[in-house]
Amino acid sequence: MTSRSIGEWAFRAACLLVLVFLMLPTLIIAPMSLSPDNYLHFPPPGLSLRWYRAFLFAPDWIDATLFSLQVAALTMVASVLIGTAGSVALVRGRLPGRQAIEALLLAPLIIPPIIVAIAVYLQFAPLGLTGTITGFVLIHTALAVPYVVLVVSAALQRLPPSLELAGLNLGASRLTCFRRIVLPLIAPAVLAGAVFAFLASFDETVVSFFISGTEHKTVTRKMFEDIEFNLSPVIAAASTLFVVATIALMVVANASRMASKPQKN
Amino acid sequence: MNRGIATRNSGLSVHIDGVSRRYGRVTAVADVSLQVAAGEFLSLLGPSGSGKTTLLMMLAGFEQPDEGRLLVGDRDLTHVAPNKRGIAMVFQRYALFPHMTVAENIAFPLRTRGIGRAERDEKIRNALAMVKLDEYAARKPAELSGGQQQRVALARAIVFDPPVILMDEPLGALDKKLRQHMQVELKQLQRRLGATVIYVTHDQEEALTMSDRVAVMNHGRLVQLGFPRELYDRPADPFVADFIGDMNLLPGTITAASGSACTIQLDGGLAFGIAPHPLVAGAAARVAIRPEHVVLSPARAGAPGLQGRLTQTVFNGGTTVILVELPGGTMLHASVGTRSEQAALQPGAPVVASWAPDQAIVFSGFAPPA
Ligand SMILES: Nc1ncnc2c1ncn2[C@@H]1O[C@H](COP(=O)(O)OP(=O)(O)O)[C@@H](O)[C@H]1O
Numbered sequence: 001m002t003s004r005s006i007g008e009w010a011f012r013a014a015c016l017l018v019l020v021f022l023m024l025p026t027l028i029i030a031p032m033s034l035s036p037d038n039y040l041h042f043p044p045p046g047l048s049l050r051w052y053r054a055f056l057f058a059p060d061w062i063d064a065t066l067f068s069l070q071v072a073a074l075t076m077v078a079s080v081l082i083g084t085a086g087s088v089a090l091v092r093g094r095l096p097g098r099q100a101i102e103a104l105l106l107a108p109l110i111i112p113p114i115i116v117a118i119a120v121y122l123q124f125a126p127l128g129l130t131g132t133i134t135g136f137v138l139i140h141t142a143l144a145v146p147y148v149v150l151v152v153s154a155a156l157q158r159l160p161p162s163l164e165l166a167g168l169n170l171g172a173s174r175l176t177c178f179r180r181i182v183l184p185l186i187a188p189a190v191l192a193g194a195v196f197a198f199l200a201s202f203d204e205t206v207v208s209f210f211i212s213g214t215e216h217k218t219v220t221r222k223m224f225e226d227i228e229f230n231l232s233p234v235i236a237a238a239s240t241l242f243v244v245a246t247i248a249l250m251v252v253a254n255a256s257r258m259a260s261k262p263q264k265n
Numbered sequence: 266m267n268r269g270i271a272t273r274n275s276g277l278s279v280h281i282d283g284v285s286r287r288y289g290r291v292t293a294v295a296d297v298s299l300q301v302a303a304g305e306f307l308s309l310l311g312p313s314g315s316g317k318t319t320l321l322m323m324l325a326g327f328e329q330p331d332e333g334r335l336l337v338g339d340r341d342l343t344h345v346a347p348n349k350r351g352i353a354m355v356f357q358r359y360a361l362f363p364h365m366t367v368a369e370n371i372a373f374p375l376r377t378r379g380i381g382r383a384e385r386d387e388k389i390r391n392a393l394a395m396v397k398l399d400e401y402a403a404r405k406p407a408e409l410s411g412g413q414q415q416r417v418a419l420a421r422a423i424v425f426d427p428p429v430i431l432m433d434e435p436l437g438a439l440d441k442k443l444r445q446h447m448q449v450e451l452k453q454l455q456r457r458l459g460a461t462v463i464y465v466t467h468d469q470e471e472a473l474t475m476s477d478r479v480a481v482m483n484h485g486r487l488v489q490l491g492f493p494r495e496l497y498d499r500p501a502d503p504f505v506a507d508f509i510g511d512m513n514l515l516p517g518t519i520t521a522a523s524g525s526a527c528t529i530q531l532d533g534g535l536a537f538g539i540a541p542h543p544l545v546a547g548a549a550a551r552v553a554i555r556p557e558h559v560v561l562s563p564a565r566a567g568a569p570g571l572q573g574r575l576t577q578t579v580f581n582g583g584t585t586v587i588l589v590e591l592p593g594g595t596m597l598h599a600s601v602g603t604r605s606e607q608a609a610l611q612p613g614a615p616v617v618a619s620w621a622p623d624q625a626i627v628f629s630g631f632a633p634p635a
């Protein structure tokens with residue numbers, strides 16, 4: 001019994017260490033953002049909100065943030081529509097080559113971002129899509145759809161097909177069945193997928209780095225530039241704000257996914 | 266005032282005409298033809314995998330037959346979309362919409378038909394009263410017991426006055442007591458509604474007690490269609506004989522056959538006369554005899570019948586089953602009243618088994634492996 005509990009404690013300690021290792025860089029950013037100094041220091045020599053003010057009142061930071069939010073919102077809408085429709089087709093349809101389509105849909109999760117970025121840049125540049133909101137939304141949607149497909153098709157798989165058959169049998173069209181039976185039951189998963197898609201876009205760095213223009217750049221690209229030229233604590237301030245917002249969104253997404261799980265066994 | 270369910274139009278006939286359905290190499294339904302009369306309660310009975318569900322799915326429009334036609338009344342439904350067929354289906358696992366209340370579930374088919382609020386509410390009330398769930402309109406399905414969920418599924422199926430109701434093992438998930446209770450209620454409800462019901466079950470007792478007629482299926486084929494009594498007394502083949510009720514099936518060979526008398530020799534060596542039969546001498550055959558038709562008596566010299574040895578008695582409540590070993594090892598089951606003299610026979614006792622000749626049915630050949 002004691003040996004087992006020692007093993008258990010060792011295991012827990014190991015887990016905790018890994019967790020700390022993963023979290024530390026993120027956690028260290030927060031105190032660093034409060035530095036009154038011109039450079040990134042840890043620990044900070046004092047406390048001030050100077051860099052938060054610098055971030056929130058600088059037009060170039062505001063523009064980049066608003067642009068990223070806009071791209072993320074449009075990406076979210078597009079990938080939820082495509083991802084949900086795709087999930088229905090994959091889970092419920094009788095598609096020939098279903099597995100190939102599924103693999104293709106999920107490919108962006110596996111392909112290294114830098115490969116995608118270079119390919120997209122080479123395609124977008126001659127078309128004049130680099131530095132445009134259309135270009136960003138197009139490629140971010142392609143990258144975000146897999147997240148929506150993963151969550152939504154899992155929810156669809158849990159839904160007994162007999163519910164839709166019952167709906168049809170009772171006189172509803174396929175569309176009505178989807179709207180009145182399927183959608184309400186998978187809504188939490190769709191919401192979770194929406195949050196993932198939003199974050200996937202907002203957080204996307206590599207492709208954004210390549211296709212940003214001088215006028216339209218994402219906040220991730222802006223941060224890169226800033227690191228290269230200034231390395232001021234404004235980056236830490238921006239990061240801290242985004243981390244807090246992301247955590248809040250993830251809590252929503254998770255609560256939503258939990259609600260979609262069947263309550264009884 | 267009391268319109269709706271009480272004064273509904275009655276059921277429509279169903280005509281299944283040469284219907285087949287194959288899945289790759291498996292023939293799920295093989296050339297089934299069947300006429301169901303308006304207002305009839307017909308069961309599709311067969312072991313698991315015999316094609317009952319597939320046939321029902323084709324009637325509901327969820328599966329398309331490879332061959333044949335399906336008609337309800339005069340209307341050919343073969344190529345009609347499932348949501349345009351107007352016939353109801355009760356699913357094995359009820360398929361209630363979990364996010365809707367009982368009332369909303371029952372309202373669903375009324376809404377899709379564009380029935381107005383006032384009429385809808387009245388129909389829901391009537392349907393709930395029919396299944397004795399008046400108090401439960403505002404509950405969610407998850408807050409109901411299995412039996413209550415079953416009733417809601419039933420109410421949802423009857424609320425739009427369908428002329429035909431399909432049911433796929435609707436009582437399969439209930440425990441035995443509740444199932445028997447629901448069998449009676451379901452049957453009463455069907456009589457009151459006058460709807461045609463096609464009822465799928467693998468439980469022969471259920472089929473016999475509830476149905477006007479029973480269609481027995483095996484390997485996708487319709488093997489016999491008849492009244493319950495007919496299936497029990499005159500099974501068309503050894504499969505039906507064995508599947509419906511208990512049956513002794515004794516393998517043997519016809520040894521003598523003439524116009525007026527036949528003799529069969531069981532594999533164990535026993536020979537006895539049977540009613541005239543078209544089989545020729547030398548043909549393989551099986552004798553089918555119901556356990557309740559077997560008469561047992563203590564062995565006496567010269568007593569007519571099959572000599573055997575009692576091996577076991579099994580108490581079943583009102584009846585007792587007696588197992589008799591015939592020479593050659595064939596086991597014969599006899600069912601006798603628990604209070605009868607025969608039930609008091611002890612294991613090991615030599616006995617004589619006999620039956621009235623017209624109660625033995627003779628089948629040619631051997632049953633194909635199940
Ligand atoms: N969608 C399907 N795909 C492949 N085979 C099927 C399908 N549905 C049924 N079958 C096969 O058809 C046969 C009949 O099945 P089913 O109609 O479900 O029988 P039952 O309801 O009598 O148990 C079985 O052998 C089954 O495996």
Ligand SMILES: [Mg+2]
Nearest residue numbers: 314317318319
């Ligand atoms: Mg079945």
